[in-house]
Amino acid sequence: xxxxxxxxxxxxxxxxxxxxxxxxxxxxxxxxxxxxxxxxxxxxxxxxxxxxxxxxxxxxxxxxxxxxxxxxxxxxxxxxxxxxxxxxxxxxxxxxxxxxxxxxxxxxxxxxxxxxxxxxxxxxxxxxxxxxxxxxxxxxxxxxxxxxxxxxxxxxxxxxxxx
Amino acid sequence: xxxxxxxxxxxxxxxxxxxxxxxxxxxxxxxxxxxxxxxxxxxxxxxxxxxxxxxxxxxxxxxxxxxxxxxxxxxxxxxxxxxxxxxxxxxxxxxxxxxxxxxxxxxxxxxxxxxxxxxxxxxxxxxxxxxxxxxxxxxxxxxxxxxxxxxxxxxxxxxxxxxxxxxxxxxxxxxxxxxxxxxxxxxxxxxxxxxxxxxxxxxxxxxxxxxxxxxxxxxxxxxxxxxxxxxxxxxxxxxxxxxxxxxxxxxxxxxxxxxxxxxxxxxxxxxxxxxxxxxxxxxxxxxxxxxxxxxxxxxxxxxxxxxxxxxxxxxxxxxxxxxxxxxxxxxxxxxxxxxxxxxxxxxxxxxxxxxxxxxxxxxxxxxxxxxxxxxxxxxxxxxxxxxxxxxxxxxxxxxxxxxxxxxxxxxxxxxxxxxxxxxxxxxxxxxxxxxxxxxxxxxxxxxxxxxxxxxxxxxxxxxxxxxxxxxxxxxxxxxxxxxxxxxxxxxxxxxxxxxxxxxxxxxxxxxxxxxxxxxxxxxxxxxxxxxxxxxxxxxxxxxxxx
Ligand code: SF4
Numbered sequence: 001x002x003x004x005x006x007x008x009x010x011x012x013x014x015x016x017x018x019x020x021x022x023x024x025x026x027x028x029x030x031x032x033x034x035x036x037x038x039x040x041x042x043x044x045x046x047x048x049x050x051x052x053x054x055x056x057x058x059x060x061x062x063x064x065x066x067x068x069x070x071x072x073x074x075x076x077x078x079x080x081x082x083x084x085x086x087x088x089x090x091x092x093x094x095x096x097x098x099x100x101x102x103x104x105x106x107x108x109x110x111x112x113x114x115x116x117x118x119x120x121x122x123x124x125x126x127x128x129x130x131x132x133x134x135x136x137x138x139x140x141x142x143x144x145x146x147x148x149x150x151x152x153x154x155x156x157x158x159x160x161x162x163x
Numbered sequence: 164x165x166x167x168x169x170x171x172x173x174x175x176x177x178x179x180x181x182x183x184x185x186x187x188x189x190x191x192x193x194x195x196x197x198x199x200x201x202x203x204x205x206x207x208x209x210x211x212x213x214x215x216x217x218x219x220x221x222x223x224x225x226x227x228x229x230x231x232x233x234x235x236x237x238x239x240x241x242x243x244x245x246x247x248x249x250x251x252x253x254x255x256x257x258x259x260x261x262x263x264x265x266x267x268x269x270x271x272x273x274x275x276x277x278x279x280x281x282x283x284x285x286x287x288x289x290x291x292x293x294x295x296x297x298x299x300x301x302x303x304x305x306x307x308x309x310x311x312x313x314x315x316x317x318x319x320x321x322x323x324x325x326x327x328x329x330x331x332x333x334x335x336x337x338x339x340x341x342x343x344x345x346x347x348x349x350x351x352x353x354x355x356x357x358x359x360x361x362x363x364x365x366x367x368x369x370x371x372x373x374x375x376x377x378x379x380x381x382x383x384x385x386x387x388x389x390x391x392x393x394x395x396x397x398x399x400x401x402x403x404x405x406x407x408x409x410x411x412x413x414x415x416x417x418x419x420x421x422x423x424x425x426x427x428x429x430x431x432x433x434x435x436x437x438x439x440x441x442x443x444x445x446x447x448x449x450x451x452x453x454x455x456x457x458x459x460x461x462x463x464x465x466x467x468x469x470x471x472x473x474x475x476x477x478x479x480x481x482x483x484x485x486x487x488x489x490x491x492x493x494x495x496x497x498x499x500x501x502x503x504x505x506x507x508x509x510x511x512x513x514x515x516x517x518x519x520x521x522x523x524x525x526x527x528x529x530x531x532x533x534x535x536x537x538x539x540x541x542x543x544x545x546x547x548x549x550x551x552x553x554x555x556x557x558x559x560x561x562x563x564x565x566x567x568x569x570x571x572x573x574x575x576x577x578x579x580x581x582x583x584x585x586x587x588x589x590x591x592x593x594x595x596x597x598x599x600x601x602x603x604x605x606x607x608x609x610x611x612x613x614x615x616x617x618x619x620x621x622x623x624x625x626x627x628x629x630x631x632x633x634x635x636x637x638x639x640x641x642x643x644x645x646x647x648x649x650x651x652x653x654x655x656x657x658x659x660x661x662x663x664x665x666x667x668x669x670x671x672x673x674x675x676x677x678x679x680x681x682x683x684x685x686x687x688x689x690x691x692x693x694x695x696x697x698x699x700x701x702x703x704x705x706x707x708x709x
Contacts, residue, residue, distance in 0.1 A: 013497060014499060015502075026171060026332055027171065030171040030334065035333075035334055036171060036332065036333065036334060037298070037331055037332065037333045038331060038332040038333075039327055039330065039331040039332075040330050040331075041274045041275070041326065041330065047499035047500060047501065047502060047527065047530060048497070048499050048500045048502065049496060049497050049498050049499030049500070050496025050497045061333075062406045062407070062409045062410035063403075063406045063407045063409075063410045063475065063476050064298070064327055064331035064332075064333065064403070064406065065327065065407070065475045065476065067410075067475065067476040067477050068477050068491070080497070081496070081497070083494045084493065084494050084495075084496045084497075087491075087493060087494075
C-alpha cells in the first residue's frame with residue numbers, strides 16, 4: 001500500500017554525519033513539497049556505535065519508521081554496517097555505499113556523505129534546486145564549495161548493487 | 164518550494180515553537196535524551212530557558228512562576244519525572260495560576276535509558292491530565308491544548324512524548340492561538356498553596372472534582388480522532404503507535420486518543436460497540452487495555468511479548484495477526500564506546516588495572532562498563548554512585564571495601580550527587596571512601612549542555628559557577644584533590660592508590676574537557692573574556708580545566 005512513499009535508510013557509525021546527511025535529504029524532499037517524516041536515535045548510540053536514520057517522503061507518510069524489508073534505498077556511510085542494515089532493503093532496492101565513491105577523487109575526505117547523496121539524487125524525484133537549498137542550509141560553512149563538488153561527483157556515478 | 168506557513172520540525176522543536184508562540188514566560192528542565200532539544204530550541208527562538216541542576220528543582224521553579232500567573236514549560240526524560248515526583252503530586256493539589264506543562268519524554272526500547280518506564284501511570288497516580296501527541300504537528304497542537312487545559316482547570320498537565328515523537332521530523336503548520344498574557348502578579352491564596360493537612364484535604368477533593376470535569380471534556384474532546392473503516396476490526400490507540408497502526412491496517416476503524424488521562428471511557432465504549440473485534444494497540448504497559456477491561460469494555464490487549472521495546476509497523480501487523488512466534492532478530496550493531504581521546508579512558512584503564520569495585524552513574528562514562536574496560540560494577544540512577552558505593556563500603560570486609568570507588572560525572576554530581584556527599588560526611592564507612600568526579604566541563608552524553616558547574620547558562624553565557632571541589636570541602640570531606648588524568652596518568656594512578664589506602668573520605672576531581680566539547684568551550688570562554696575585557700570589571704570567573 002505504501003507505494004507512493006519513498007523510503008531511504010542512511011546508516012553508518014556514530015560521528016560519521018549520518019544525522020546531517022539525513023537532514024539534507026529530508027529538507028530537500030520537504031522543499032519539493034512532499035510530506036516528509038524522518039526518524040533517528042540520539043544519545044548513547046551516537047558514541048561510535050551503529051547509527052541509522054529513516055527518511056520517508058511521498059504524498060502522505062504515516063509511520064516515521066521504515067518497516068523491515070521496505071527500504072527503497074540503503075545508503076551506507078560505513079561498509080562495516082552492511083550486515084546490520086541489509087534486512088531493511090527491499091527486494092529490488094538499491095544499495096548506495098562508500099564503495100561506490102572513488103575517495104581519491106573527492107575534494108575533501110569530509111565530503112563523502114555529500115557524494116553519497118549525489119548518487120542518491122539521481123534516483124529521486126527531487127529537484128536540483130531543492131538539493132542545493134538543503135545543502136546550502138546544512139553545509140554553508142567552510143567546506144561548502146567542496147561539498148557542492150562532491151555532490152556533482154556523486155551525481156556522475158551510478159551505484160552498483162541492487163538487492 | 165516551501166511556504167512560510169509550513170515547517171519541517173522534530174517533535175521537540177514543535178513543542179518549543181508552540182510554547183514560544185503561546186508566550187511561555189519560562190522554560191526549565193534537565194537535559195535528558197530524548198527531551199533535550201525542547202528547551203534548546205525554545206531558547207534559540209528567543210524564549211527564556213534555563214537548565215536546572217535536576218528535575219525536581221526545574222519543576223519547583225516553574226511551579227513558583229506559574230503561581231504568579233506565568234505560562235511555564237518543564238521538560239525532562241521519563242526517569243527525570245521520578246526525581247520530580249515529590250513536588251508533582253502536591254502540585255496537582257495546589258494547582259497553578261498560569262499554565263504549567265510538564266513534558267515527559269519516555270524512551271520505549273531504551274535507546275538511551277536505564278529502564279522503559281511508562282509515565283502514563285504518573286498521570287493517573289498524581290491525578291493530572293495527560294495528552295499524547297503522535298507526530299510533530301500534534302506535538303505543536305497538543306502543547307497548545309495542554310496550556311489551555313492547564314489554565315482552564317488550574318492544574319499541571321503532562322504532555323507525554325516518546326522517542327519517536329521527539330526525534331522524528333514531520334511537517335508542521337504553526338497556528339497562533341493565544342492572545343498575550345497580563346504580566347505575572349502574585350495574588351495571595353494561602354489555603355490553596357500551603358499544603359498542611361487541613362488545607363490539603365479539601366485540595367484533594369477539589370482535584371478529584373476537576374478530574375471528573377476534565378473526563379467529561381476528554382470524552383467530547385476534538386483531540387481524539389476517529390477513522391471510520393471496516394466494522395470487522397476496530398483499533399484503540401494513542402501517540403506514535405497510531406501512525407504505525409494506520410500504515411499496518413489501512414482498512415481498520417481506528418480511535419486515536421489524544422487525551423489519555425482521564426481516559427475517555429464513554430467515547431471508547433461507543434467506538435468498541437461499533438466493531439466486531441476491538442484491539443488496543445499501545446506501546447509499553449497495557450495501560451489503556453487494563454482501564455477499559457476494568458470498565459467492562461470488551462477489548463483485546465496486545466500479547467505480553469509486545470510490552471517490551473518500541474512498536475513499529477511490523478510489530479503492529481503481528482499483533483493484529485495474533486502472532487506470538489519469536490520475532491526475527493537483527494544482526495547486532497556495533498556497540499558504542501568512549502570516543503578516541505576521551506579523558507575518561509585513562510581513568511578506566513587505571514580503575515581496571517587496580518581491580519576496583521566501581522559504583523557508577525549515568526552519563527558517557529557509563530560506557531566504561533563495556534569492553535575493553537568493563538570497569539563499572541553498578542549503575543542505578545542519577546547520583547546513586549556515591550550512595551551505593553557507601554552501602555558497599557559499610558558491609559564489605561575491609562580488603563574489599565578499600566577497593567570500592569564511586570565514579571560520577573560533573574553534571575550528575577550537581578544533579579543528585581550532592582546529598583550523597585552529605586551522607587558520606589555524616590555516616591562515614593570505617594574504611595573511608597573514594598569519590599571520583601569525572602569533570603569534563605559539560606553534560607557530554609546529551610549533546611554538551613551546560614550545568615551549574617560549568618558556570619555558563621543554557622545559552623552559554625557566563626554566570627556564577629558552582630565549584631565542585633569547594634562544595635566538597637565545604638561539606639566537610641577531609642581530602643579533596645583536583646588532577647588531570649589525561650595529562651599525567653601516572654600521577655593520577657598514584658593519587659588514587661593513596662586515597663584507596665588512606666581510610667579517609669577522599670574526593671578526587673578528575674578534570675579534563677570532553678574532546679568533542681573542548682573547541683566550543685574554548686570559544687565560549689574566549690567570548691566571555693572579550694566581553695569581560697570590554698567591561699573592565701575587576702575580579703572575574705576563574706578558569707579550571709585544561
Ligand atoms: S563525548 Fe566527550 S565525554 Fe563522551 S565519550 Fe566522547 S570524549 Fe568522552
